[in-house]
Each structure stands twice: as structure tokens, then as C-alpha cells.
Amino acid sequence: MDIGIKAIEYTLPEKVLTNEELAQIYDSWTPEKILTKTGIAARHVVSEGECASDLAETAAIKLFESGVISPKDIDFILLATQSPDYQLPTTACILQDRLGIPQTAGAFDFNLGCSAYIYGLAIAKGLVSIGVAQNVLLLTAETYTKHIHRLDKSTRTIFGEAAAATLIGHNGHAIGDFDLGTDGSGKNALIIPSGGARLPRSEATAKEYEDNGSIRSQDNLFMDGAEVFNFSIRVVPQSVKNVLEKHNLALADIDLFVFHQANKFMLDYLRKKINIPREKFYVNMQDIGNTVSATIPIALKRAEEEGRLHKGDKILLSGFGVGFSWGSTIITY
Incomplete structure (x- = not known):
């Protein structure tokens, strides 16, 4: 089963x-x-x-x-x-x-x-x-x-x-093999610096500062967008390649690609870099934004509701971000 x-x-x-x-x-x-x-x-x-x-x-x-x-x-x-x-x-x-x-x-x-x-x-x-x-x-x-x-x-x-x-x-809908990866050296690219045991919140961590037109403190989420982008374009194409090889499949064998819905610019770049046809690449975030861990299941549900998923389809999923952490798998609908 x-x-x-x-x-x-x-x-x-x-x-x-x-x-x-x-x-x-x-x-x-x-x-x-x-x-x-x-x-x-x-x-x-x-x-x-x-x-x-x-x-x-x-x-x-x-x-x-x-x-x-x-x-x-x-x-x-x-x-x-x-x-x-x-x-x-x-x-x-x-x-x-x-x-x-x-x-x-x-x-x-x-x-x-x-x-x-x-x-x-x-x-x-x-x-x-x-x-x-x-x-x-x-x-x-x-x-x-x-x-x-x-x-x-x-x-x-x-x-x-x-x-x-x-x-x-x-x-x-059968879940296949996985390609998983971690690079903890990227921890500072997407981080809430204070609030944990390493740096408890204090008056000092609550002090606000300006950074390229944005205001935040160490108590807030910080994202180095350029570093996250560079990480993603480095690891995601390889992860896609790895998971395809584990299933003995080629890129053309995949019916739909559902990636973590990070932002349009990153998704467009990844699609072109991996050579995924536009019609096989699912993007649905305009009305909800980047919902972090919920982006892929929401995209899958919406694709199903739109009639994009058919019995026997092979769907490649890939998530990537904070950690740095990434993973890909293929499901058979």
C-alpha cells in the first residue's frame, strides 16, 4: 500500500x-x-x-x-x-x-x-x-x-x-524518495537574533536601528535577501536534479513543479535556471504572500481545485529557506 x-x-x-x-x-x-x-x-x-x-x-x-x-x-x-x-x-x-x-x-x-x-x-x-x-x-x-x-x-x-x-x-497520493540538505553556516541570513537562550531579550536588544530604509531591532526578524537568494539558486537546482535521479526520472517526466512560494523574482529565476516550462511551474501567491511552511500544501490544494492535478501525475515539491535548510520529493497523484 x-x-x-x-x-x-x-x-x-x-x-x-x-x-x-x-x-x-x-x-x-x-x-x-x-x-x-x-x-x-x-x-x-x-x-x-x-x-x-x-x-x-x-x-x-x-x-x-x-x-x-x-x-x-x-x-x-x-x-x-x-x-x-x-x-x-x-x-x-x-x-x-x-x-x-x-x-x-x-x-x-x-x-x-x-x-x-x-x-x-x-x-x-x-x-x-x-x-x-x-x-x-x-x-x-x-x-x-x-x-x-x-x-x-x-x-x-x-x-x-x-x-x-x-x-x-x-x-x-504516493510520497516518493527525498533529497534533504542543511547548511547551518547560513543561520544569520534569516534570523530573529534575540529571544532564545543565546541572547535573551533586553532593553539593549529592543533598540531600533535603520538598515537600507528599513527599521528593526534584534527582537525582530532579519532577512538578508541577497544571501537567501544566492543560497536558493545554488542548492535548489541540484536538489531537483538529485531527487529526479533517485526516482530514475527526467525533468520532462514531471507534470507539475510546486516550489516553496518565496517570491515571484526568485521563482522566476529558479524556473529559468532549471529549464522548467512555464506551463509546468505552479505559482499562486499573489493574494496570500509567502506563508512559510504552509506555501506548498496551499499550492497543492489550489492546484487540485483548479483541475491542474490528474491521476498518475508526478509532482515535484521543493522547499528551501531559513536554516539554511532544503528538501525535495516527488508525489504521484
Whole structure:
């Protein structure tokens, strides 16, 4: 029996932040400039007091209400987030109780960003393959705007918030082999410097500074866009090549490529560098932005709703970003 993706649902916060609103804050930027640079016209953001667990809970309930499975049949919860409710306890444990999932289920969080969905699929497939679980609920939920300074145009224009719930088990859309990679030397390219044990938050870390027209402090998310771009164009083409070789497939054998929806400029560059035909390369982020760990499952769900996925199609997934961390796999629809 194939171990694979059985269903995906997702949710977006109600609040929407448009380019028109951002252009009123950043004097030199127009809505059109933001759209041209990022490929994003709007992004959904959480309200005060709304957390990643709330989004994950809503996405999971949506999955259960679809009738594909009942909470009582879930025997493992995986939550990918870099915005947990608490330093401890584990947010996945809190969600077990809130969702009414049996106490016999395993649960843990894992701290990854843009590559998290690929790693989550790998973990879930492993759990099912060795018999630890039969029905894994993979939740990817992120609230990056809680970490972003409102005057940091380098990040606030890109990131949106969302959660996705993916059911993995037997008789799903088969998950193939993986190509995974890590380069921790890139940790400073995408980082929240303070707030952990290494650098606790203090009056000093809260001091704001200006950087190329953006304002932030060490308590906020920092992204070196050029370094993240250079990393991505270095590792993603090779990861795609590696995962194709593991499946004994050529580029032409793939029916659809679904990459982490980082931003339009990066996706366009990667598509051209890898020589992927435009019609086989899925981009769908204009109305939601870069939702970090939720971009790939949302893209898969939207592609399905648009009739882009057909029985037997081979879909190459690739996630890459903070860490640095990356991974690719191929699913058979």
C-alpha cells in the first residue's frame, strides 16, 4: 500500500494587509512597485491574540469536517512552526487536547520554516512505514508578522500567515524518495537574533536601528535577501536534479513543479535556471504572500481545485529557506 497524502485543507486569517496600505507607510514604494518586486498584492495577517495554534486548529477542523477522517482516528500529530504558543509546553500537545484527538496519539513540534513541509512529509512517511502510526496529521502554521517590525519593508511586504492540515497514511497520493540538505553556516541570513537562550531579550536588544530604509531591532526578524537568494539558486537546482535521479526520472517526466512560494523574482529565476516550462511551474501567491511552511500544501490544494492535478501525475515539491535548510520529493497523484 502506498504511503501518501490523503487530503489537504488550509485556512487564512481574516485580516488582509494590502499593498495600498503598505505604500502609505513606505513613502518611496507604490502598490505597483511592491507587486512587481514580490509578485504579491495582498497578504493575510493574524489579529492581536491570534496564534499559530489557532490557525492550525481551524485548518484541522476543516479537514475533519470534510469527512475524510475523524479526530479519533488520528494517531500522530506533527506541527511545523517557528511561532509556538509557548517556549514550553509543545504546541502540538495543546492541539491534541483542543482537537479531541485520543491521548494515545503521539505529538511533537519541529522548528523549521520554508523547508518544513518536505521534512514533515518525510517524518510522517517514516512513522507510517515502521508502523508507529497509521494516520498522521501534519500541521504547518506560521505567524511571522509577530516577529516583523512594522517599518521593515524588506520582510513585511513578503510574508503572510496561514496554516495547512495534511493527512498522511496508506492509500494516499504516493510520497516518493527525498533529497534533504542543511547548511547551518547560513543561520544569520534569516534570523530573529534575540529571544532564545543565546541572547535573551533586553532593553539593549529592543533598540531600533535603520538598515537600507528599513527599521528593526534584534527582537525582530532579519532577512538578508541577497544571501537567501544566492543560497536558493545554488542548492535548489541540484536538489531537483538529485531527487529526479533517485526516482530514475527526467525533468520532462514531471507534470507539475510546486516550489516553496518565496517570491515571484526568485521563482522566476529558479524556473529559468532549471529549464522548467512555464506551463509546468505552479505559482499562486499573489493574494496570500509567502506563508512559510504552509506555501506548498496551499499550492497543492489550489492546484487540485483548479483541475491542474490528474491521476498518475508526478509532482515535484521543493522547499528551501531559513536554516539554511532544503528538501525535495516527488508525489504521484
